[in-house]
Amino acid sequence: MRVLHVATEVYPWVKTGGLADVVGALPPALIRAGVDARLFLPGLPGILDGLTDAEPILDLGDAFGATEARVLAGRLADSGVPAYVLDAPGLFDRPGNPYLDENQQDYSDNHRRFALLGWAAARFQHDDWQPDVVHAHDWHAGLVPAWQALAGAPRAASVFTVHNLAFQGLVPAEQAPELGLPSRCFNVDGIEFHGQASFMKAGLYYADRLTTVSPTYATEIQSAPAGVGLEGLLAGRGEAGELVGILNGVDVDVWNPATDTELAAHYDVDHPRPKARNKAALQRALGLADEPDAPLFCLVSRLTEQKGIDLVVAGLDALIAAGGQLALLGSGEPTIEAALEDAAARYPQRVSVTIGYDEALSHRLIGSADFILVPSRYEPCGLTQLYGLRYGTLPVVTQVGGLADTVIDATEQSVADGRATGIVLADVTPEAMDEALRRAIALYRCEKDRQTVSESAMRADFSWQRSAARYIELYRSLLPAEQTAL
Ligand code: ADP
Ligand code: GLC
Numbered sequence: 001m002r003v004l005h006v007a008t009e010v011y012p013w014v015k016t017g018g019l020a021d022v023v024g025a026l027p028p029a030l031i032r033a034g035v036d037a038r039l040f041l042p043g044l045p046g047i048l049d050g051l052t053d054a055e056p057i058l059d060l061g062d063a064f065g066a067t068e069a070r071v072l073a074g075r076l077a078d079s080g081v082p083a084y085v086l087d088a089p090g091l092f093d094r095p096g097n098p099y100l101d102e103n104q105q106d107y108s109d110n111h112r113r114f115a116l117l118g119w120a121a122a123r124f125q126h127d128d129w130q131p132d133v134v135h136a137h138d139w140h141a142g143l144v145p146a147w148q149a150l151a152g153a154p155r156a157a158s159v160f161t162v163h164n165l166a167f168q169g170l171v172p173a174e175q176a177p178e179l180g181l182p183s184r185c186f187n188v189d190g191i192e193f194h195g196q197a198s199f200m201k202a203g204l205y206y207a208d209r210l211t212t213v214s215p216t217y218a219t220e221i222q223s224a225p226a227g228v229g230l231e232g233l234l235a236g237r238g239e240a241g242e243l244v245g246i247l248n249g250v251d252v253d254v255w256n257p258a259t260d261t262e263l264a265a266h267y268d269v270d271h272p273r274p275k276a277r278n279k280a281a282l283q284r285a286l287g288l289a290d291e292p293d294a295p296l297f298c299l300v301s302r303l304t305e306q307k308g309i310d311l312v313v314a315g316l317d318a319l320i321a322a323g324g325q326l327a328l329l330g331s332g333e334p335t336i337e338a339a340l341e342d343a344a345a346r347y348p349q350r351v352s353v354t355i356g357y358d359e360a361l362s363h364r365l366i367g368s369a370d371f372i373l374v375p376s377r378y379e380p381c382g383l384t385q386l387y388g389l390r391y392g393t394l395p396v397v398t399q400v401g402g403l404a405d406t407v408i409d410a411t412e413q414s415v416a417d418g419r420a421t422g423i424v425l426a427d428v429t430p431e432a433m434d435e436a437l438r439r440a441i442a443l444y445r446c447e448k449d450r451q452t453v454s455e456s457a458m459r460a461d462f463s464w465q466r467s468a469a470r471y472i473e474l475y476r477s478l479l480p481a482e483q484t485a486l
Contacts, residue, residue, distance in 0.1 A: 001475060003030060004084075004131035004156075006040045006121040006141040008098055008114075011254070012078065012359070013050035016097060017302060018248065018383045019138055019163045022213070025251035026471070027081045029464035033472060038131075039076070040121045042113070043087035044098050051085055052077045057126055064116035064180065065109065066091045073126060086120050099140075111171040114199060115179045118143025122151065133475045135159040136207070139169035142199035145207035146181060146191065157478035160207035162200070164380050165221055165228050166306065169199030193229070204233055208478055210243040211471075213381035214402030218245030226378055246471060247405060248381040249464035250390055255363075257391045262363035269458035272392055272451075278368035285364075286352035288325050295324045295444040297437075298369035298393065300362045300384050303332030303340070308375035308398065313339050314430035315437050320350050322441045327352045327369060329361050369393050371440050377428055379403050385422070386462045392454040395422035396440050406462065410439070415449050421457040 009015055011024030023039070030037040041047050048054075054074035063069055066088035076083050086092070091113045094101075101107055122134065122144045134156045136144035145158040171179065176186050176197040186192050191202040204210060212218045220226035222235040222243075237243045257275070258268040264281040265274035276292060283290055297319065301307045312326070319326060328340060328351075337355050344353035354361060366372060372388035374397045381402030385395035389406070397403035408414055409424035423440045425432040443450055 001133070001472075001479070002036045002038075002129065002131045003133045003135055003475060004038050004040050004121070004124065005135045005137065006117070006144050007137040008042055008044070008117070008140040010039065010041060010047065010050070010076065011251075013076070014044050014046040014098055016099075018381065021251065021383055022163070022248050023137060024079070025249065025254075025464050026468065028079050029249070029468035030471065031081065033465070033468050035472060035475075037081070038129075039081055039083040040124060041083055041085050042098075042117050043072070043085050043089070043092045045093060045095055047083075047085055048087070050077050051075070051083060054085070056087075057084075058124075060086075060088075060120055063119065064091070064112045064178070066116055069116060069120070071120065071124070084124065084126065086117060088116060091116060110169070111175050111197075111199075112178055114140045114169065115143055117141060118199075119147055119180060122147030131156045132479055133157045133159060135161065135471075136203060137161050138163045139167055139199040139203065142169060142201070142203035143179065143181070144203070146185060146202040146205075149206040150182065150185075157209075157475070158207045159209050159211060159474065159478070160203035162204070162210065162212040162221070162380070165200065165226070165230065166378075168193070168201070168228070171197040171199070173197070201230060201233070204230060204237070208242070209474060210234075210237055211474065212243070212245050213248050214405045215245035215247070216404045217378075217380045217401040218243055220378070220401060244474065246467055246474075247402060247462065248383060248386070249467045250383070250386045250462050252390075252463060255387045255390055257367055260363055260367055262360045263367040267392075269392070269455055272454065272458075275368070275392065278364070279370075282327065282364055282368040283325070286327055286354075287349065288327065288352055289349040291325070295322075295371065295441050296369045297324055297326045297371045297373055297396070297440075298365040299326070299328045299330065299373045300365055301330045301374075303330040303336040305333070306377055306379070308377050308428060309336050309340070311375045311428070311430055311433040312373055313343055315433040316343055316347070316351065318434050319437050319441075320347055322438070324437070324441060325350050325352075327365055329354045329356070329358060329365055331355055331357055366391050366393050370444055371396050371423075374398070374403060375425060375428070375433060376400060376403060382406070389421055389457040389460050389462065392458045394440070394443075394453060394457055396425070396436050397422060398425045398428050400428070406460075408456075410443055410449070410453050415452055418452060418456055420453045421460055422453070
């Protein structure tokens with residue numbers, strides 16, 4: 001079975017969030033399961049850096065305002081996954097964030113950049129390599145299923161995965177003709193959304209099957225507010241059995257406390273004690289008080305409204321009063337960054353705030369802290385709580401999306417049964433946050449229960465192998481019987 005994944009980010013070459021982790025790990029997991037999975041990616045500088053054995057195979061001329069566009073074939077240097085890269089320097093050769101300029105504004109030609117990606121990926125084939133399934137990720141690749149549908153049969157099946165419905169790729173009506181699609185597509189039965197063109201809606205409307213990254217989020221987006229205006233379309237596709245939630249996994253080569261090269265000491269579920277050395281090293285490095293018995297909370301996140309950081313700020317006084325410490329790493333909205341820096345200034349030795357993006361520090365925080373906070377307002381899947389589970393760094397999460405699907409709240413009963421893996425907030429409010437922090441600290445102080453919960457957390461299986469098997473099942477269901485052999 002041949003599957004072409006179309007996406008804009010892939011760890012470790014270009015990453016703004018969890019999408020990169022998924023695109024870096026799912027194709028290799030599919031390959032291990034016998035699928036011929038390949039990638040189709042835009043020629044962003046990081047992706048070109050990661051491509052080895054690159055060879056031009058196709059010239060696309062000057063489409064969509066690119067003065068020149070061609071496709072390079074090669075392999076990603078780390079994973080060896082075959083990759084086709086759309087090399088269009090006029091559109092993609094830009095340093096920094098793939099979507100935003102140096103003033104953090106969307107590039108004004110984003111619609112053309114990702115229109116080219118969709119058009120080129122949908123029609124792509126190489127010699128005798130033709131995909132059976134084209135699997136497009138998030139709004140940037142939303143036009144892929146539209147172009148596929150327009151091509152008519154015979155064609156590859158199309159799958160579109162929503163990683164975050166809040167980012168939709170909206171295009172003002174006057175720019176819609178630049179997308180290159182026939183004008184009939186600019187219709188409510190098509191890509192039109194309240195008078196604008198929507199890349200996200202194109203994917204949702206035209207793909208043969210839709211997936212999102214957790215079962216609970218798949219249900220949530222079929223109603224307001226999580227459906228952000230697309231709930232009607234999503235509910236229809238859900239009722240038709242064309243929308244499923246498949247949980248993301250953990251790349252266990254990248255996130256493994258027994259081998260993680262960023263950690264001072266390695267540990268695993270059978271030998272958890274060395275983790276204390278990481279905590280001591282981190283406290284020292286970040287200027288936190290050298291207190292081995294202080295419950296240490298960490299947080300690694302984009303700092304946006306979605307992530308509920310205001311709840312952490314609101315809960316901080318109580319956390320500190322109870323003897324806790326907080327080490328936070330993130331970047332995003334300036335007002336949230338300022339509130340956090342203010343908190344760090346108020347609590348020297350108890351609160352450490354690092355503003356920025358730092359892959360190594362993210363591993364050290366998750367490999368050292370006792371708890372990881374993920375109090376999101378909504379969360380399609382969430383990966384840091386999964387990393388926390390694997391590192392015995394207990395997640396404190398809201399009961400939304402993938403957080404609800406992956407963390408089992410520590411109640412008297414679930415701890416006794418050996419099922420508990422973290423702390424789940426009863427609600428998305430400061431009061432619920434206070435209560436959750438209080439429960440987390442009580443758990444921390446009860447060594448026996450803490451060990452039981454840590455062990456269950458570290459044994460929880462969120463490997464990609466399981467999720468890849470679900471995707472393979474989905475791909476198979478879309479192919480004619482004679483083609484379903486791997
Ligand atoms: P989202 O994709 O919504 O940002 P996820 O939890 O799915 O949320 O994925 C976030 C990914 O980005 C994780 O791999 C996390 O470790 C990483 N990450 C987020 N912020 C930072 C940061 N400031 N420094 C390093 N890694 C970060
Ligand atoms: C999005 C979501 C996050 C998810 C990630 C990967 O960025 O916000 O919840 O884990 O995509 O699917």
